[in-house]
Amino acid sequence: MIRTLLGARRDRRPPEPLPAGGTAAEARGLVVRLGGRTVLDGVALTATAGRLTALVGPNGAGKSTLLAALAGDLAPEAGEVLVRGRNVAGWAPAELAMRRSVLPQSASLAFPFPVGDVVRMGRAPWSGTPAEDADDEAVAWALAATETAEFAGRPFAELSGGERARVALARVLAQRAGLLLLDEPTAALDLRHQELVLRLARERAAAGDAVVVVLHDLGLAAAYADEVTVLDGGRVAASGPPAEVFDCALLSEVYRHPVEVLAHPRTDALLVVPRREP
Amino acid sequence: MTSSARLPPGGGGIGVGDEPAEPEEPEPLDAPRAADAALVKRPIGAGPTGRRPAAAVPRPAARAVPRSRAAVLTVALAVALLAAAVLAAGVGAYHLSPGDVLSSAAHRLRLGGDGLGRVGESVLWNVRLPRVVLALLVGASLGCAGALMQGVFGNPLAEPGVIGISMGAAVGAVAAIALGIDVFGNWTVSAFAFVSGLATVLLVYALSRSGGRTEVVTLILTGIAVNAFAGALIGLFIFFADNAQVTQITFWQLGSLSQATWPKVLAVLPCAAVGLAVAPLYARKLDLLALGERPARHLGVDVERLRIALVLVVALLTAAAVAVAGVITFVGLLVPHLLRMAAGPGHRFLIPGSALGGALVLVVADLAARTVAEPAELPLGVLTALVGSPFFFWLLRRTRRRQGGWA
Numbered sequence: 001m002i003r004t005l006l007g008a009r010r011d012r013r014p015p016e017p018l019p020a021g022g023t024a025a026e027a028r029g030l031v032v033r034l035g036g037r038t039v040l041d042g043v044a045l046t047a048t049a050g051r052l053t054a055l056v057g058p059n060g061a062g063k064s065t066l067l068a069a070l071a072g073d074l075a076p077e078a079g080e081v082l083v084r085g086r087n088v089a090g091w092a093p094a095e096l097a098m099r100r101s102v103l104p105q106s107a108s109l110a111f112p113f114p115v116g117d118v119v120r121m122g123r124a125p126w127s128g129t130p131a132e133d134a135d136d137e138a139v140a141w142a143l144a145a146t147e148t149a150e151f152a153g154r155p156f157a158e159l160s161g162g163e164r165a166r167v168a169l170a171r172v173l174a175q176r177a178g179l180l181l182l183d184e185p186t187a188a189l190d191l192r193h194q195e196l197v198l199r200l201a202r203e204r205a206a207a208g209d210a211v212v213v214v215l216h217d218l219g220l221a222a223a224y225a226d227e228v229t230v231l232d233g234g235r236v237a238a239s240g241p242p243a244e245v246f247d248c249a250l251l252s253e254v255y256r257h258p259v260e261v262l263a264h265p266r267t268d269a270l271l272v273v274p275r276r277e278p
Numbered sequence: 279m280t281s282s283a284r285l286p287p288g289g290g291g292i293g294v295g296d297e298p299a300e301p302e303e304p305e306p307l308d309a310p311r312a313a314d315a316a317l318v319k320r321p322i323g324a325g326p327t328g329r330r331p332a333a334a335v336p337r338p339a340a341r342a343v344p345r346s347r348a349a350v351l352t353v354a355l356a357v358a359l360l361a362a363a364v365l366a367a368g369v370g371a372y373h374l375s376p377g378d379v380l381s382s383a384a385h386r387l388r389l390g391g392d393g394l395g396r397v398g399e400s401v402l403w404n405v406r407l408p409r410v411v412l413a414l415l416v417g418a419s420l421g422c423a424g425a426l427m428q429g430v431f432g433n434p435l436a437e438p439g440v441i442g443i444s445m446g447a448a449v450g451a452v453a454a455i456a457l458g459i460d461v462f463g464n465w466t467v468s469a470f471a472f473v474s475g476l477a478t479v480l481l482v483y484a485l486s487r488s489g490g491r492t493e494v495v496t497l498i499l500t501g502i503a504v505n506a507f508a509g510a511l512i513g514l515f516i517f518f519a520d521n522a523q524v525t526q527i528t529f530w531q532l533g534s535l536s537q538a539t540w541p542k543v544l545a546v547l548p549c550a551a552v553g554l555a556v557a558p559l560y561a562r563k564l565d566l567l568a569l570g571e572r573p574a575r576h577l578g579v580d581v582e583r584l585r586i587a588l589v590l591v592v593a594l595l596t597a598a599a600v601a602v603a604g605v606i607t608f609v610g611l612l613v614p615h616l617l618r619m620a621a622g623p624g625h626r627f628l629i630p631g632s633a634l635g636g637a638l639v640l641v642v643a644d645l646a647a648r649t650v651a652e653p654a655e656l657p658l659g660v661l662t663a664l665v666g667s668p669f670f671f672w673l674l675r676r677t678r679r680r681q682g683g684w685a
Contacts (some may be wrong), residue, residue, distance in 0.1 A: 086440055097578030108430030110568040121566055143420035175577070258587040 012092070015084065015099050015178060017208070017234035018049040024179040025070050025088075025100065029079035032065055039065045041234040042079070047179060047210040052201055054221035054242075055214045057231035058255050063214045064105060066231065067181050070212065071102045082177065094259055097125035102181035105187070107168035109156045115167050116152035119143055122174035134176075142174035145200055147193075161188040171196060173204070180204055182213045186220065198224040218259075218272035222246055230254055246272055348627035351620060355634040363414065364639055366645040367406045371653065374402060407536035413644040414637040415550045416535070416599040417559040417609060421636020422557050423595035424610020426627050429564035430588045433497060434615060435673065438596045439607030441486075441497060442504030446478025447512045447600040448594075452527050456515035464545050472549065472597035476532075478504060479589050479596075530604035533553075533659020535644050542602050549598035553591050554633055560588060561625035568623070606659045608666020609636050613672070 001077045005104055018024055025047040032040040040062045047070070055063045062101055068074050079190035086101055091099070101122070107194050108117065117272040119142055123135045138240040143149035146166040151159065156167060165188040172180065182201065184192040194217070205211045215221045221228055230245060232254045238245045251259040251272065258275035305318065328352045367428055368374035374382075374394070382402055384391030393399055427436040427443075450470035453459070462469050486500040504614050529537075563584050566574040599606065613635040614628060621627055640658075643665075647656040 071576060093575055093580045094578035099575060100576075102573070102576040104573055107573075108570055108571075111434070112617065113568060113623055114563070117565075117622075117624065118569075121569065121577060124566055127562070193364070197571065278361070 010095045012094050012129065013060040018084075018178050018210070020208060022049045022050050023047070023082075024084065025212075026071060026082045027079065028082070029065065030066070030069055030075055030076050030081065031078040032062075032069055033077045034065065034074075037043075037238040039234050040076075042067065042152055043231070043234070043236055045070070045212075045229055045236075045239075047212050047227065049178065049210045050205055050208055051196070051213045051226040052205040052224060053227045053229060054212065054225035055212065055229050055231060056216070056218060057223050057237070061231040061254075062234045063231055064183050067183050067212065067214055069099065071181050072096055073102075080237065087172070094125060096173070097177070098129075098225075099177050101172045101177040103169055103172045103180075103182040103185055105183045112155040112157050113158070114153055115148060116143070118167055118227060119152070119155050119170045119261060121176050122171040122204035123177060127179070127208050131176075132202070136175045138176055142170040145173060147196065162190060163250070165189060166193065166197070178209050180209055180211045182214065184214050186217065218246065218251070219270075222272055241267060242270055247269055281464045284525040300674075306347055309644045330622050348621045348624075351617070352627070352631060352634065355631065357639060359414070359634060359638045359641065362641045363410050364647070365412050366413070366641050368404060369645060370401075370406065372397065374398060374406075378402075378403050378478040380679055404540075408540050409535055409644065410641060411543050411574070412535050412538040412602060413640045415543065415546055416603045416606065417637040417640025417643075418554055418633040419546075419550045419599040419636070420606060420609040420636075420640070421600070421613040422554055422629060423592045424636070425614040425625070425632035426557055426560070426564070426592050427610070428676060428683055429567060429616055429625055429628075430585060430592070431497065432568060432570070434618075435611070436497060437608070437611035438592065439605065439609075439672070440611060441457070441501035442508060443475055443478050443481050443482065443592070443596050444605045444607060445505050445512075446481075446636035447475030448530060448558050448605050449478075449508045449515075449595045450474025450597075451532060451601055452512050455526055455530075456519040456523050458523075468545050468549060468601035471601040472593060475597040475600065476590065476593035478508070479593050483585075483589060506532065529657075531659075531661070532657030533572060533604035533606040534647075534655075535603050535656055536659045538602075538650075546598040549601075553595035553598065556587075557591055557595075557633075558626070558629050560584065560591075561629050564615050564625040564629075565623075566586075604659055606640070606662050608662050609639055610674075612669050613668055615669075 012080070019134065023046055027043055027045045030040050030043040030045075031038065043062070043066055045053070045055075045066065055066060057063055065074065069076055070083075070088070072081065072083070072091070075089065083091060083096065088096070113121075116139070119139050122142070123132070123138060126132050126135070140149070143152055146169050148163065148166050148170050151163065159167065165185065169182070169185055172182070180201070185197050185201070189197060198213075198220055201211050201213055205226070213225070215222075215225075225242055227240060228242050228245045229239045230250070237254050238247075238250055246261050248259060248261050251261070255274075260273050260275050262271045262273065263269070266272055283644055297331050356423070361464045364379050366380045368376055378394055378398065379402060381391035382394050382399065385393050386403075394402060423443075424437050426439075427438060428434050430436070448471070450473055451467045451473070454467045454470040460466055482497075482504055485503075486497045488496070512527070512531065516524055519527060563574070563579050566577050566579050567581070567584070569577070574584075575581050610632075614632045617628055617631045617635055621631065641661075644658055647658045647661045650656060
């Protein structure tokens with residue numbers, strides 16, 4: 001009785017591994033209203049195991065809202081969000097935490113925990129399960145992967161914005177949930193670390209995770225995403241592989257600014273640049 | 279986050295505009311590398327500079343230090359508390375040496391030792407010990423409540439006294455005294471203190487939160503409003519009370535343990551014991567709550583349920599303390615704060631540590647209150663406020679300086 005009162009773990013079932021190409025999360029006909037404004041209007045999105053999906057679009061298009069809805073933070077007005085085939089609201093928080101991890105747009109911390117402890121917090125969903133044995137290894141790997149191991153002993157509050165962003169990412173990676181929802185993970189980072197973070201996201205996808213990333217930099221999205229969903233005014237303007245979706249006319253219209261899509265002269269990779277009149 | 283007035287203690291404004299410059303990155307230490315290489319599965323990020331990925335794993339160095347420090351502090355606090363309790367049981371108008379106290383205790387426990395004679399036994403067991411035990415319970419409750427409340431609000435300035443919970447609980451207790459209510463016998467005052475304390479916590483919580491966060495300024499201003507309103511209600515009850523009741527109530531407001539008896543100890547014991555026993559179970563979740571509500575939920579914490587449970591525990595602990603000792607402020611602010619500075623913010627140490635520290639502070643403070651102005655006795659609440667207020671000033675100034683003003 002006391003255990004249920006304290007919200008102690010009922011039977012928390014660890015997730016089955018997801019087969020490649022399986023659906024980790026799915027939004028169908030999603031309508032979200034915030035403060036009387038319709039922020040998402042009939043959005044559909046699928047996060048597939050083994051693939052990196054980029055969400056792009058102008059400010060206020062609903063990218064972060066869509067990510068929050070996928071994370072289970074918002075109750076949609078209509079439509080539904082399924083995580084591993086079950087309505088996201090139907091999961092107990094502890095069970096959901098084993099199946100999806102979320103990187104918020106900005107990281108804050110109320111008390112001066114050292115960086116190592118912050119990353120270790122990512123292991124909280126697994127405490128009391130057999131996966132707990134992997135805690136040390138997961139934390140060490142996440143710190144090394146994000147190049148934050150060297151300040152693991154320093155208080156989080158003393159770090160610069162970019163360092164904090166990487167520590168927050170390390171915490172999310174340490175969680176090792178099969179679905180990663182990253183809200184602008186590159187916003188505070190320099191060029192080198194932007195590349196590092198997206199390389200990491202790619203690598204997680206290659207390892208079988210489903211990764212959804214909100215990005216502002218279309219060049220990064222073109223380079224790293226398997227699929228891109230372009231949001232505009234709360235609706236999906238286009239969705240598909242970057243080579244199909246990134247089209248001059250579409251992007252120019254969505255961003256209300258002329259945009260050029262070019263092939264890199266040497267590698268043929270897609271480049272997306274705003275057109276600037278000389 | 280940028281212009282927020284959130285106050286991390288000893289840590290610097292988080293997300294505040296003045297970002298520290300990118301520090302020079304030291305070369306990773308070489309020593310632990312061999313062992314760690316096995317742990318680091320995929321060395322990513324041997325970046326364009328050709329620098330090796332930092333493979334120095336933080337765990338041994340970074341975590342062992344606060345852990346062992348916490349263990350040492352726990353033992354030190356426990357030993358100090360025991361010593362203070364024995365000392366406090368002996369010192370007073372009828373003096374008993376610590377040896378006398380211990381030998382009488384051993385005698386009672388049938389472990390040998392001698393009794394003290396009729397007067398000595400009576401002074402020790404009917405006057406001093408109930409008082410020491412009460413100080414211990416009240417102090418532990420206040421310290422623990424302070425640590426919990428700071429965790430729930432994510433704000434180091436939250437404290438039952440500062441934000442008005444103690445006064446709120448006092449309203450219920452004063453009402454019970456002034457109106458001569460006696461429905462629950464010995465537990466009446468505690469029960470009333472609990473209900474009004476709980477109502478106050480909920481009120482403060484609802485009023486001071488917006489968008490899932492508590493701004494310092496809002497919290498303090500809410501505390502002022504709540505304290506003013508509670509003060510007015512208490513004033514009203516005093517106005518309608520008779521002389522004997524007024525004396526009793528005034529005593530309350532000053533905060534004192536001078537009417538300690540065993541029945542009083544029994545009256546607070548259930549509240550305090552339940553609160554103190556349950557509080558440490560939430561330590562891990564409180565750590566996660568420091569990340570913010572949404573991230574905590576993403577890590578599997580049922581934030582709503584956690585908050586409701588903790589608000590209940592805080593009300594329970596505060597009510598227990600206020601019901602017998604009146605309003606004693608700053609213990610819940612000072613103790614968790616000092617411990618956080620000494621051993622880091624992890625709640626697994628902070629919660630039991632604050633209970634121990636609070637008990638120690640109050641046993642010592644009560645001893646001082648009894649002895650500094652002998653034969654008169656200072657009100658305990660006055661003494662803690664005298665010491666605690668300057669600390670609060672310092673805390674305010676420190677956080678203010680860090681943030682460059684209260685936006």
